[in-house]
Amino acid sequence: MTNTLRILYHYWRSRRLTRRWTNRAELERWQERKIRRHLKWVRRRSTFYRQWWDGRHDADWRHFPMIDKGIMMEQFDELNTVGLSRAQAQDIALEAERTRDFEPQLNGVTIGLSSGTSGNRGLFLVSPQEQDAWTGTVLAKLLPGGLREPHRIAFFLRANSNLYESVSKGKLKFRYFDLTVPMEQHLAVLEQERPDIWVAPASLLRLLADAAHGGRLTVKPWRMISVAEVLDPLDRQRIEHAFQQQVHQVYQCTEGFLGATCEHGTLHLNEDLVHIDREYIDEQKRRFVPIITDFSRRAQPIVRYRLNDILTLAERPCACGSPFTAVERIEGRCDDILYIRQLDEEEQDWQEYEQQEQESLLVPLFPDLVTRAVISASPEIEHYQVIQYDSDRLEILYRLSGEESRAAVEAQIRERLKQLCTGLDGVMPAIRFGEYTFEPGPVKLRRVERRWKPDGDRGLV
Incomplete structure (x- = not known):
């Protein structure tokens, strides 16, 4: 059960913290204190982390061994602090997806299941206290004008959750739109109920933009928020042109509420909730993989967790003045970096290249580069998808x-x-x-997708 006073407290707290720090150094000192306090609590309550950090001092937390989704799922029973087993949680989450009834909880804990587009579905646990904190924080970051004005929120997602339903408070009315339902039904409900805030995957917002352009949708939102998928530059352009407003973004995954856009449209990391180290994969181009330490979650602690995402650091600070890290864009996942063979200066012809094939190094081709190469080819490209089946074979699907x-x-x-x-x-x-x-629906759109795994015997440049 949600606690309204607790939600309002976290709403107020998030707004206050956003204005608290005048510089980056103050923020980092505050984070350090919060993290060390959090680690002491986690050591006492999580068997996994207590053993994982054995012999290491909290002051050295930046050098703690990392975990990832595989480790978190494998150690689920010992990692979480609310006494739930992976089997119990998974049974409830799968039954909710089968019945489309997302209300059941276990011991008051909300259980969710990630979409698993990389083939490895993750479970997440949220306690009642964390649910209220999430609700208050989301409202503070996404409704900067305050809670005095009434809003009707349309939430388009593959699966609903008690977490999302908790947003429906006071003057805020929440309506879940199931992505497994035919889109024509959604268009009819939008026209009838006329919600003013739309939260949806980028591919779904694009479909709504196409419907508006074709005259099948007349209602327009006060604010649009892209979630769950990478917001592709082509989709952003078409959506913003159709509705004559900026698309905002939320960066959230199984591992937490990691970022949101400010009023200038810049995506900032939520560094009042999480600390994010950067593992650079192309420092010159500011590309990095985030390593998360969430000091706001206790039911399922996330400490030194390596995500599979590729983020591009903004070239300069945002005009809003926030000390929170500004991100130029979320580019995709590491799994979707394409790899091509490195050209050998000594290769003279194709036959010689074929003989040297097994000794070739592989060169990374980042999704953002591929995207820009495709959409710059013609202004008439309205949709595209690039799929790599091996280092020598690409399929490019497009619509003019x-x-x-x-x-x-x-x-x-x-x-x-x-x-x-x-x-x-x-x-x-x-x-x-x-x-x-x-077609937009329960399966996430990946504009650039790699469907093969490079041979471990070859080097990666």
């Missing part, structure tokens, strides 16, 4: 909005990708083109 020749568009895409590969000293893969057919 006009009458431009597909042959001309494909020639431009090839040329841009060739320039990209050449600049990286890589071998251009063979490309097969096709028609884009993805």
Whole structure:
């Protein structure tokens, strides 16, 4: 059961903390105190972490061994502090997805299941206290104008949760839209109820933008918030043009509420809730993998947790003046970095290349580079998806909005990708083109997707 006073406390606290720090150094000193206090509590309550950190002092927490989703799921029973087993939690979460009834809890704890687009579904646990804290914090960060004005929130997600339902408080009315339901039904409900805040995956917001452009949707939101998927530059442009307003973002996953956009539209990490170290994978281009220490969650502690996401650090501080780290964009997952073969200066012809195939190094091709190469090929590209099946084979699916020749568009895409590969000293893969057919729904859209695993015997540059 939610506690309204506790929600209001965390709403007030989040707004106050946002204005508390005048510089980065103050924020980091405050984080250090919060983290050390949190670690002492976790050591006492979590058998896994007590053993995982054995012989290490809390002051050295930045050097604690990392965990990831695999370790968290494997050690689920010993890691969580509310006495739930993985089998119990998974049974409840799977039954909720089967029946589409997301209200059941276990010992008052909300249980959720991630979408598992990488093939490894994660369980998350949220205590009643954490649920109230999450609700108050989300409202503070996403409704900066306060709670005095009434709002009707439309929440489009694969699965509902008590966590999301808790947003429905006072003047705020929440309506869950199940992504497994046909979209025409959703359009009818939107027209009838006319919610003014839309929270949805980017692919769904894009579909609503297309419906508005086609005259099938007349209602317009006061605010749009993209969640669950990477907000692709092409989708952002089309959505903002259709509704004549900025798309805001929430960066949240199984591991926590990690970021939200400010009024300037810049995505900031929620460093009043989490500490995020950066494992750079391309420091020159400011790309890094986040390593999370969440000092606000206790039911399922997240300490030194390596995510699989690729974030790009903003080149300069945001004009809003926040000391929280500004992120230029969430680029995708490490699993979706494409890899092409490195060009050998001694290669003279294709036959010699084939003989040296097994000795080739692989060069990373980041999703953002691929995205920009494709969408810059023609202004008539309205949808696309790039799938890599091995280092020599790409499939590019796309849809055009006009009458431009597909042959001309494909020639431009090839040329841009060739320039990209050449600049990286890589071998251009063979490309097969096709028609884009993805429809938004329970499966997340991945604009750039790698469906093969590089051979461990080859090196990665």
